[in-house]
Amino acid sequence: MTRRKLLDRLLKVTSAASMGVVVAALAAILWTIISKGAKSLNWSLITQVPKGDFYTGGGGGIANAILGSIYLGIGATLLALAIGLPTVLYLRTYADRSRFASVVRGLLDVLWGVPSIVFGAFGFTLMIYLGMRASLLAGIITVAMFELPIMIRAMDLVMRMVPHELDEVSYGLGATRCETAIKVIARQAIPGIVTGALLAFGRGIGDAASVLFTAGFTDRIPESLTQPAATLPLAIFFQMGTPFKEVQDRAYGAALVLVMIVLVTSVASRVLSARLGRYVV
Amino acid sequence: MLATTLFSGMLVVVIAVALYARSRPLIASKSLSAIIFGANWKPSAGEFGLGPFIIGTAWVTAVAAIIAVPLCIFASIYLAEYAAPRTRSILKPLIDLLAGIPSVVYGAWAALVIVPLIADHLGPYAQAHLKRIPLLNAEYVTGYSVLAGGIVLAVMICPVIISVAEEVLRAVPQDYRDASYAVGATRLETITKVVIRRALRGLMAAVVLGISRALGETMAVLMVVGNVAALPKSVFDPAYPLPALIANNYGEMMSIPLYDSALLCAALVLLVIVLFFNVAARLVLVRGASR
Numbered sequence: 001m002t003r004r005k006l007l008d009r010l011l012k013v014t015s016a017a018s019m020g021v022v023v024a025a026l027a028a029i030l031w032t033i034i035s036k037g038a039k040s041l042n043w044s045l046i047t048q049v050p051k052g053d054f055y056t057g058g059g060g061g062i063a064n065a066i067l068g069s070i071y072l073g074i075g076a077t078l079l080a081l082a083i084g085l086p087t088v089l090y091l092r093t094y095a096d097r098s099r100f101a102s103v104v105r106g107l108l109d110v111l112w113g114v115p116s117i118v119f120g121a122f123g124f125t126l127m128i129y130l131g132m133r134a135s136l137l138a139g140i141i142t143v144a145m146f147e148l149p150i151m152i153r154a155m156d157l158v159m160r161m162v163p164h165e166l167d168e169v170s171y172g173l174g175a176t177r178c179e180t181a182i183k184v185i186a187r188q189a190i191p192g193i194v195t196g197a198l199l200a201f202g203r204g205i206g207d208a209a210s211v212l213f214t215a216g217f218t219d220r221i222p223e224s225l226t227q228p229a230a231t232l233p234l235a236i237f238f239q240m241g242t243p244f245k246e247v248q249d250r251a252y253g254a255a256l257v258l259v260m261i262v263l264v265t266s267v268a269s270r271v272l273s274a275r276l277g278r279y280v281v
Numbered sequence: 282m283l284a285t286t287l288f289s290g291m292l293v294v295v296i297a298v299a300l301y302a303r304s305r306p307l308i309a310s311k312s313l314s315a316i317i318f319g320a321n322w323k324p325s326a327g328e329f330g331l332g333p334f335i336i337g338t339a340w341v342t343a344v345a346a347i348i349a350v351p352l353c354i355f356a357s358i359y360l361a362e363y364a365a366p367r368t369r370s371i372l373k374p375l376i377d378l379l380a381g382i383p384s385v386v387y388g389a390w391a392a393l394v395i396v397p398l399i400a401d402h403l404g405p406y407a408q409a410h411l412k413r414i415p416l417l418n419a420e421y422v423t424g425y426s427v428l429a430g431g432i433v434l435a436v437m438i439c440p441v442i443i444s445v446a447e448e449v450l451r452a453v454p455q456d457y458r459d460a461s462y463a464v465g466a467t468r469l470e471t472i473t474k475v476v477i478r479r480a481l482r483g484l485m486a487a488v489v490l491g492i493s494r495a496l497g498e499t500m501a502v503l504m505v506v507g508n509v510a511a512l513p514k515s516v517f518d519p520a521y522p523l524p525a526l527i528a529n530n531y532g533e534m535m536s537i538p539l540y541d542s543a544l545l546c547a548a549l550v551l552l553v554i555v556l557f558f559n560v561a562a563r564l565v566l567v568r569g570a571s572r
Contacts, residue, residue, distance in 0.1 A: 008469040018355035090282035104290040111293040113559035115497020121548040206383025209499040233385040
């Protein structure tokens, strides 16, 4: 074999091996969490709230954190959707291809890059400014801000692919811009809206840095928006931080629950967007 | 609709202004350079030097970039140039999955796997064989180190770099490759001399985006990096990055004057650094697209 051919082969092997390393890292992470988590995962861990000595090795479970995270994730996603959906519809129908739209998109790209700890610090500042205490509501507001750029980016991408002929047909029938946006464009983009919302939910529920100062942490299941709420990422973090081995082991059970929620969300978004996509022009 | 659009667009500006307003008291009482380059962090004595934390962030991010960049560039070459469509359709969701794993889960994995690996194998090896090499010489190995933070960050930024880099490579028109093959170039020659040359700006942007993600990552790094506010001398020493500083101290700051101002100033510094990299990546991409 000539030197050229040998080098050619070498690049193929190196690049395939690099891909292999990345996939192996993913497999290693999933394997660690599943094998270690499965050992400490049991019915009482996911159905009970922590007993008083939970963080020193006592009994109980993390039901407070599971429910807290789900409430927080759903609340934040709905709030982000309430702000994000009108925004993408506006960008698509009213401000389409304008300078204003490209400025807003640029700012949203910048917002997308803001680290979650900065959202957390800002959320805390806002909370103090408004005289609120660490609560489910404060957590929801902070996580919603964190989710907003992720959701908007995903939805905007799909909205832009809706053909412009549809707008023209709708205007030709005498519809206003608002009617076109809601009844035509939004309906066409439903798969994208669902994917965007579920993607944002998955990111929001897994983020710890944004809820660290805003949602608080408690052993009780929150009953109202003004009560503090425990969250799964923080439950994992705090259990990992204890010096007790059995508590640390349970952190992997909690991590497995969190990974499963994220996985189910991601699979659901693929299935749903394929289903809903059948009726799109 | 206009109202929500304005809100979404202005949010990042509001965040920056709010953080600046809250860090004013500190900036007013000390000079900005004393805060950024100050080497001492003693809140009870009124000293708030962010130097060690900024350098800690730089160390961890640099280690992550050194590990992740070559790996991701090769992996994206594989995805874009070699992988069959079916293989690609299996691998891409896996990369997305890697991007979706929560940061604490990465941290929990690294604490269980990477930290002991360094403490039991890499560290002792370095102590025995790498004594003379600066940055790699280990004095006192606990495993909780710049290296552990760098490795976990490297894994975390892989999906960001790979997905952007693959898109950039695939955007190079097939005609260029065909023309290159037609004059007798091998695949390697086509990729290095035609495809990569054409996609260079985009690849740079992918790397910078990955780095800006690494700079702000909090929980996973916090769990394995040791959190000691001293300047690391080697990758086996602990460090204390900016996000970890904010996360660790926020709860207990109320009683000390200027403490909250200092932490929000740290958040502002972090925001400025991250945004600088982010905007740089976008400019490179936009410039590249317009040529």
